[in-house]
Amino acid sequence: MTGIKRLTNFGLELKSGQERRRAKLLNLALILALITAALFSTFFVFLAPKSSFPVYLVNLLSFSGYLALYLTHRWLATSIAMWIAATVLICQVIVVSILFGTSVLNQVFILGLPVLTVLIAADTDLKSIVVATLLATIIFVALNSLDIPGLADNFSTGLHSQIQTSNIIATFAVSFVIALYYRISARRAEADAERARDRSDGLLEAIFPNAVADRLKAAPGAEIAEKFENATVLFADIVGFTNHARILTAEELVRQLNVIFSECDLLAQAHGVEKIKTIGDEYFAVSGLSENTTDHADRMLRFAIALCELTNRLQQDLWPGLQLRIALHSGPVIAGVIGKSKFSYDVWGDTVNYTARLVRHCHPGEILASEAAYSVLRDEYRFDAARPLDLRDVGEISAYPIIFPNNRTIND
Numbered sequence: 001m002t003g004i005k006r007l008t009n010f011g012l013e014l015k016s017g018q019e020r021r022r023a024k025l026l027n028l029a030l031i032l033a034l035i036t037a038a039l040f041s042t043f044f045v046f047l048a049p050k051s052s053f054p055v056y057l058v059n060l061l062s063f064s065g066y067l068a069l070y071l072t073h074r075w076l077a078t079s080i081a082m083w084i085a086a087t088v089l090i091c092q093v094i095v096v097s098i099l100f101g102t103s104v105l106n107q108v109f110i111l112g113l114p115v116l117t118v119l120i121a122a123d124t125d126l127k128s129i130v131v132a133t134l135l136a137t138i139i140f141v142a143l144n145s146l147d148i149p150g151l152a153d154n155f156s157t158g159l160h161s162q163i164q165t166s167n168i169i170a171t172f173a174v175s176f177v178i179a180l181y182y183r184i185s186a187r188r189a190e191a192d193a194e195r196a197r198d199r200s201d202g203l204l205e206a207i208f209p210n211a212v213a214d215r216l217k218a219a220p221g222a223e224i225a226e227k228f229e230n231a232t233v234l235f236a237d238i239v240g241f242t243n244h245a246r247i248l249t250a251e252e253l254v255r256q257l258n259v260i261f262s263e264c265d266l267l268a269q270a271h272g273v274e275k276i277k278t279i280g281d282e283y284f285a286v287s288g289l290s291e292n293t294t295d296h297a298d299r300m301l302r303f304a305i306a307l308c309e310l311t312n313r314l315q316q317d318l319w320p321g322l323q324l325r326i327a328l329h330s331g332p333v334i335a336g337v338i339g340k341s342k343f344s345y346d347v348w349g350d351t352v353n354y355t356a357r358l359v360r361h362c363h364p365g366e367i368l369a370s371e372a373a374y375s376v377l378r379d380e381y382r383f384d385a386a387r388p389l390d391l392r393d394v395g396e397i398s399a400y401p402i403i404f405p406n407n408r409t410i411n412d
Helices: 002-009 017-047 049-075 078-100 106-121 126-146 157-207 210-218 241-246 250-270 296-317 350-361 371-377
Strands: 225-238 274-279 282-287 324-338 344-348 367-370 381-383 387-391 395-405
Touching: 002 017, 017 049, 017 078, 017 106, 017 157, 049 078, 078 106, 078 126, 106 126, 106 157, 157 210, 225 241, 225 296, 225 350, 250 274, 250 282, 250 296, 274 344, 282 296, 296 324, 296 367, 296 371, 296 395, 324 350, 324 371, 350 367, 350 387, 367 371, 371 381, 371 395
Parallel strands: 324 367
Antiparallel strands: 225 282, 225 324, 274 282, 324 344, 367 395, 381 395, 387 395
């Protein structure tokens, strides 16, 4: 099987995609033509040695043409190479029919021409398919109508019948093998395309919220921009990251960040929160990017508490003294997809800017909620007294540190 694959892949280094598939089919057809020419020469050596020289001559010329094309068509367009092969086949059929007569049915080989053209040209070259079909039909009908006498008229009835049968079987066998190979190749191409689609869909679902991923799959390249009147934004910042990074190698730093943020991703997924991106050592997430999400603030606070529990565990196994500063704020946001070759899903608005500034005022290991988030969560969770802050470009505000959940557990 490996040998067949190598032969059909020969000379395809310069071709790709659909052109490569068509060239592989042409390679297979040329290989079968070479084998057929060699077998018929051998056949006549044993069964009709007196008539073998004309057969040798015709088959030698045809063999040379097919072989030359097999070795050189990598530099040609597949459609041009296909018509060169078709020309050699037509000349071979006509010359052999004139030499041996039409009674041995050598002309049936011409019926393989439209089959080969249909499989190679497929839906890319309808004109070639029509021309090849008409040409094969005209040549076949003309040779049958002429009833040309030839060397075969001197053969015995048994040999005559054997040659007829061999020509018919060879024609159908070659056409069947090419069609079967085409079918197998088509199924493999479909399977590869399906796997590629699954990988692409998986990548979209990993980057975008499900609703956005579904829209992009249905309409690739579509412009996506939405405004959500009420969502909750979280920024989580690693405390002491700069100093910690100085004592680590690049590999160690990336490994530790990967462990931390991968765990954050799992928690975000478990709490129904959308991770937007990481910005350096900060984790940016939003809850409420769905029309059906009304408990976005509650989800986000549960997620924030889970992040604090995560840091406690990772302090033992990964990063001694690891702590996060976490800020929450609720309000309107705008979300959308930007970019072409390297697209991303992002969220913008005053709510995002407010949260990014609020996290700078958090104490290590603290979850700090804005007035807007606090007003939604205060009946369900306990908060410390309001802390007055002066937020850049915002002014005087009040923020509320979370103490612990009230009247419920984290896993309720």
